[in-house]
Amino acid sequence: MKYFLALMCLLESPLHALAQCTVPASEFELEGDYLLGGLFDIHHVRAPVYHGRPETIDCSSQIFILSSYRRFQLMRFSVEEINNSTNLLPNVSLGYEIFDHCSHTRNFPGIFKLISVNGLIQPRGTSYENVSKVIAVVGPFSSTDTLTVAPVFMMNLFPMVSYGAASSALTEKEIFPSFLRTVHSNRDAIEVIVKIILHFNWRWVAFLNSDDDFGNDGMELFRGRIKDTEICLAYTNSINVNTNGSLMFRQIEEQNVHIIIVFTPKLTAEVLIDSAIERNVTNKVWIAGDTWSLNKRLPKKKGIKNIGTIIGVSQPVMPIPGFSNFILSAKRQNHCENKEKMFCNQVCNCSSQTAEDILAVDPSFSFPVYSSVYAIAHALHNVLKCGVDKCNGNIRVSPHMVLAELKKSNFTLLNQSIQFDENGDPKFGSYSIVFWNHDGDAEEIGFYKFHPSVNFFINSTKIQWYTQGEVPTSWCSPECPVGYAKKQTGIHKCCFNCNICQNGSYIDSTVDPYKCVSCKENEWSAIGSTSCQLREVEYVQFTDIGAIMVMTGTWALVGLTLALSVLFAINYNTPVVRSAGGPMCFLILGCLSLCSISVFFHFDVPTVSFCILRLFPFILFYTVCLACFVVRSFQIVCIFKIAVKFPKLHSWWMKYHGQWLIITVAFITQALFLFIGYFYAPPKPYNNTVWYPDKIILGCDINLKATLCSLVLLLSLCSLCFIFSYMGKDLPKNYNEAKAITFCLLLLILTWILFATECMLYRGKYIQTMNALAILSSIYSFLLWYFLPKCYIILFQPHKNTQKYFQSIIQNYTKTISQ
Ligand SMILES: *[C@@H]1O[C@H](CO)[C@@H](O)[C@H](O)[C@H]1NC(C)=O
Ligand SMILES: *[C@@H]1O[C@H](CO)[C@@H](O)[C@H](O)[C@H]1NC(C)=O
Ligand SMILES: *[C@@H]1O[C@H](CO)[C@@H](O)[C@H](O)[C@H]1NC(C)=O
Ligand SMILES: *[C@@H]1O[C@H](CO)[C@@H](O)[C@H](O)[C@H]1NC(C)=O
Ligand SMILES: *[C@@H]1O[C@H](CO)[C@@H](O)[C@H](O)[C@H]1NC(C)=O
Ligand SMILES: *[C@@H]1O[C@H](CO)[C@@H](O)[C@H](O)[C@H]1NC(C)=O
Ligand SMILES: *[C@@H]1O[C@H](CO)[C@@H](O)[C@H](O)[C@H]1NC(C)=O
Ligand SMILES: *[C@@H]1O[C@H](CO)[C@@H](O)[C@H](O)[C@H]1NC(C)=O
Ligand SMILES: *[C@@H]1O[C@H](CO)[C@@H](O)[C@H](O)[C@H]1NC(C)=O
Ligand SMILES: *[C@@H]1O[C@H](CO)[C@@H](O)[C@H](O)[C@H]1NC(C)=O
Ligand SMILES: *[C@@H]1O[C@H](CO)[C@@H](O)[C@H](O)[C@H]1NC(C)=O
Numbered sequence: 005m006k007y008f009l010a011l012m013c014l015l016e017s018p019l020h021a022l023a024q025c026t027v028p029a030s031e032f033e034l035e036g037d038y039l040l041g042g043l044f045d046i047h048h049v050r051a052p053v054y055h056g057r058p059e060t061i062d063c064s065s066q067i068f069i070l071s072s073y074r075r076f077q078l079m080r081f082s083v084e085e086i087n088n089s090t091n092l093l094p095n096v097s098l099g100y101e102i103f104d105h106c107s108h109t110r111n112f113p114g115i116f117k118l119i120s121v122n123g124l125i126q127p128r129g130t131s132y133e134n135v136s137k138v139i140a141v142v143g144p145f146s147s148t149d150t151l152t153v154a155p156v157f158m159m160n161l162f163p164m165v166s167y168g169a170a171s172s173a174l175t176e177k178e179i180f181p182s183f184l185r186t187v188h189s190n191r192d193a194i195e196v197i198v199k200i201i202l203h204f205n206w207r208w209v210a211f212l213n214s215d216d217d218f219g220n221d222g223m224e225l226f227r228g229r230i231k232d233t234e235i236c237l238a239y240t241n242s243i244n245v246n247t248n249g250s251l252m253f254r255q256i257e258e259q260n261v262h263i264i265i266v267f268t269p270k271l272t273a274e275v276l277i278d279s280a281i282e283r284n285v286t287n288k289v290w291i292a293g294d295t296w297s298l299n300k301r302l303p304k305k306k307g308i309k310n311i312g313t314i315i316g317v318s319q320p321v322m323p324i325p326g327f328s329n330f331i332l333s334a335k336r337q338n339h340c341e342n343k344e345k346m347f348c349n350q351v352c353n354c355s356s357q358t359a360e361d362i363l364a365v366d367p368s369f370s371f372p373v374y375s376s377v378y379a380i381a382h383a384l385h386n387v388l389k390c391g392v393d394k395c396n397g398n399i400r401v402s403p404h405m406v407l408a409e410l411k412k413s414n415f416t417l418l419n420q421s422i423q424f425d426e427n428g429d430p431k432f433g434s435y436s437i438v439f440w441n442h443d444g445d446a447e448e449i450g451f452y453k454f455h456p457s458v459n460f461f462i463n464s465t466k467i468q469w470y471t472q473g474e475v476p477t478s479w480c481s482p483e484c485p486v487g488y489a490k491k492q493t494g495i496h497k498c499c500f501n502c503n504i505c506q507n508g509s510y511i512d513s514t515v516d517p518y519k520c521v522s523c524k525e526n527e528w529s530a531i532g533s534t535s536c537q538l539r540e541v542e543y544v545q546f547t548d549i550g551a552i553m554v555m556t557g558t559w560a561l562v563g564l565t566l567a568l569s570v571l572f573a574i575n576y577n578t579p580v581v582r583s584a585g586g587p588m589c590f591l592i593l594g595c596l597s598l599c600s601i602s603v604f605f606h607f608d609v610p611t612v613s614f615c616i617l618r619l620f621p622f623i624l625f626y627t628v629c630l631a632c633f634v635v636r637s638f639q640i641v642c643i644f645k646i647a648v649k650f651p652k653l654h655s656w657w658m659k660y661h662g663q664w665l666i667i668t669v670a671f672i673t674q675a676l677f678l679f680i681g682y683f684y685a686p687p688k689p690y691n692n693t694v695w696y697p698d699k700i701i702l703g704c705d706i707n708l709k710a711t712l713c714s715l716v717l718l719l720s721l722c723s724l725c726f727i728f729s730y731m732g733k734d735l736p737k738n739y740n741e742a743k744a745i746t747f748c749l750l751l752l753i754l755t756w757i758l759f760a761t762e763c764m765l766y767r768g769k770y771i772q773t774m775n776a777l778a779i780l781s782s783i784y785s786f787l788l789w790y791f792l793p794k795c796y797i798i799l800f801q802p803h804k805n806t807q808k809y810f811q812s813i814i815q816n817y818t819k820t821i822s823q
Pocket of ligand 7: 064065353356
């Protein structure tokens with residue numbers, strides 16, 4: 005291994021001429037009792053270069069990144085500060101060994117150097133006789149670099165504390181057991197970005213991510229995070245420094261996206277924004293990730309104002325006390341880069357960088373570097389069981405002991421309580437939200453704090469939007485008006501048509517903005533409603549004035565029938581009573597009273613029994629009445645006509661009491677029809693919701709098929725009655741019940757025709773009162789026009805109520821017939 009590493013370094017391109025040495029040591033190394041490894045991407049390989057020889061890459065010839073160099077200096081400062089302090093590691097000196105990590109594939113010599121002891125990498129299982137002086141490594145910066153080198157450190161539980169690798173994949177402790185970080189995971193950064201988007205109610209966004217582990221991870225997290233929100237990802241692209249911007253910006257413009265999230269490392273973002281300025285992209289809100297939101301060059305660039313408004317998520321700017329003095333004094337000395345002693349990629353041609361440049365550069369990730377060095381120092385402090393002025397020198401420190409203590413870290417640094425969660429992610433720190441103002445500065449406009457509880461704040465008034473006033477909007481389809489449902493028109497839920505919710509349905513956009521929900525049966529809603537209202541329940545109460553009048557009429561009817569019965573009973577043997585039917589009169593009167601029972605059940609809330617009793621007594625007993633009248637009118641015809649022509653039929657009729665037979669048959673048949681009909685389809689209460697959208701009218705659902713037989717019977721009796729009474733209309737005056745019956749029937753038919761017309765024209769609860777009235781009037785028509793005239797004769801014209809008078813009429817009539 006020793007020879008391998010040496011070979012790789014010797015084959016490197018020759019080192020360059022040395023500057024004047026004032027300090028005989030490299031910036032990359034510091035001797036100490038314990039060493040920290042450091043991996044910083046001071047240079048960056050922009051495009052992978054083909055190599056045919058087994059050689060490592062020479063980082064110093066690649067692109068120099070000043071902000072990384074600043075972080076590198078910060079680590080040096082932190083170690084020196086710890087070494088200087090007398091209480092953290094008393095009488096223990098801390099050193100470092102730092103490598104320039106410019107490529108994730110060709111930088112392994114440095115990694116092997118860190119884990120080797122005396123140039124040898126110890127295989128698993130050997131006793132650690134000679135323990136590595138390197139106890140932990142700080143870095144690397146990027147997610148890709150970390151993911152490639154981490155497995156080498158993980159196998160021996162060599163602690164890695166990264167200050168920049170944010171990929172959420174590194175949270176997996178089964179794969180990266182000795183990995184910790186002082187920077188927040190992408191999950192947190194994406195959460196803040198989504199919070200900003202939600203805060204400004206943007207719906208239609210583009211997400212540009214770098215085509216690497218960092219960017220792709222952010223992309224996936226973003227997709228997952230917005231799944232249950234109203235944000236839609238209109239456009240997404242994985243970009244790198246060579247991406248052709250013209251096509252991409254045209255597509256974004258075509259999609260009418262105004263919000264662009266740029267989740268890439270600093271270099272890619274710089275190229276992208278430069279390209280946007282060059283291509284005259286306008287009217288956009290750019291949301292910067294924490295890798296470039298504190299960029300120093302771009303906000304000052306000419307034309308940056310034209311591309312729109314730039315908001316960013318950044319790490320809080322936190323000055324590290326003493327750091328500027330350190331840089332200033334360090335730059336006064338010139339480090340000697342000793343060619344013979346030097347390992348590969350521990351060199352930097354950085355003498356040209358002035359202290360001012362270093363201090364003016366993007367300060368992101370300063371505190372993460374500072375806190376990772378301190379975390380390791382505190383862990384070492386605990387491993388060595390350090391007291392106030394000395395540490396236990398007999399303890400042989402191995403990296404996994406440091407790891408165990410690192411996980412338990414709990415100390416305060418610059419007023420921040422440094423702790424790690426079970427995944428090695430920081431339980432400290434926060435994000436700032438910045439706005440690039442017109443002075444070219446990143447102005448802090450809000451914050452997002454994680455601990456002790458989540459706290460999000462944005463002062464929107466500090467943002468000067470490119471719209472010169474109100475917050476820019478970004479949507480595929482504008483929000484629907486209240487009472488309208490969305491109907492998605494494409495693959496995005498943000499693109500939709502608006503359809504008004506019809507009456508009888510409503511929309512609650514907090515539950516489901518895509519669906520009109522039907523109201524419950526006892527509720528209603530107007531067109532375009534957001535809720536349903538209860539329907540008003542309507543029925544005729546007993547106390548209703550109409551109901552009271554109808555019922556009074558019914559009681560009067562009952563009284564009248566009773567009075568008539570008494571009167572007829574008293575005058576039972578007079579010819580008027582006998583011609584009216586004699587005993588049949590009492591049957592008819594009784595049935596009419598029984599019919600009136602139905603009237604009372606037309607009011608109040610209908611129940612099953614109410615519904616049955618609304619029609620049952622009426623139909624049954626009215627059938628009997630009609631049968632009686634059929635028989636009466638038949639007898640009238642029979643006496644005067646049939647008796648003459650068919651004497652046999654007449655004698656049969658008299659012998660078997662034909663009249664009672666027919667009445668009984670009619671009664672039994674109707675009773676059977678009703679029972680069978682009600683058995684198969686009993687009437688039940690019915691809530692009528694059809695007539696009025698906002699009302700429920702209580703009624704009875706009467707099955708027409710089941711009552712059809714009864715009605716047909718009723719109608720046929722009616723017709724028979726009509727036919728017979730019509731046939732007898734020319735009978736002797738004053739002796740013609742036939743005329744009275746015809747008149748009654750006409751009245752009856754008129755009543756029900758009126759009621760049917762009413763039903764067609766009027767819809768409302770009073771239909772029940774009408775129905776009751778129709779029944780009552782059917783009963784009254786017989787009472788008034790059939791019985792009352794007879795009553796009049798009995799009471800006021802007793803001379804007409806004599807046998808003699810009747811006979812004279814009959815004789816007159818017989819004479820006319822026989823002529
Ligand atoms: C450490 O101590 C030395 C001398 O005691 C001093 O020059 C240097 O500035 C100190 N460094 C820090 C970072 O405090
Ligand atoms: C580190 O600290 C030790 C004493 O604690 C001191 O002797 C040594 O010079 C310090 N090294 C640096 C580079 O400050
Ligand atoms: C500091 O360490 C040196 C050897 O490393 C030892 O000789 C000296 O006694 C120690 N000083 C204290 C105060 O422990
Ligand atoms: C430990 O180090 C010593 C001196 O550097 C060396 O002689 C010895 O062989 C080493 N032992 C192992 C197991 O590497
Ligand atoms: C970018 O694409 C446009 C059109 O697709 C093309 O005209 C242009 O040459 C491309 N630029 C580069 C640098 O590839
Ligand atoms: C951008 O605008 C400038 C000046 O208005 C013009 O010179 C340049 O060609 C434009 N660039 C593109 C890509 O349209
Ligand atoms: C180092 O930097 C100086 C000044 O910028 C430059 O002249 C020299 O060529 C550089 N050397 C290398 C090897 O890059
Ligand atoms: C961290 O230390 C502080 C005091 O130094 C202590 O109050 C707190 O409980 C500790 N937290 C944990 C998680 O150990
Ligand atoms: C730390 O907090 C204390 C009080 O909470 C405050 O007085 C001090 O200024 C803070 N220091 C820093 C560097 O923020
Ligand atoms: C928001 O910023 C404006 C302008 O800088 C300032 O006047 C206002 O007080 C700030 N509001 C809050 C709540 O900080
Ligand atoms: C909605 O209103 C229309 C007209 O006003 C009416 O015809 C329709 O029956 C109503 N629909 C519902 C479900 O209420």
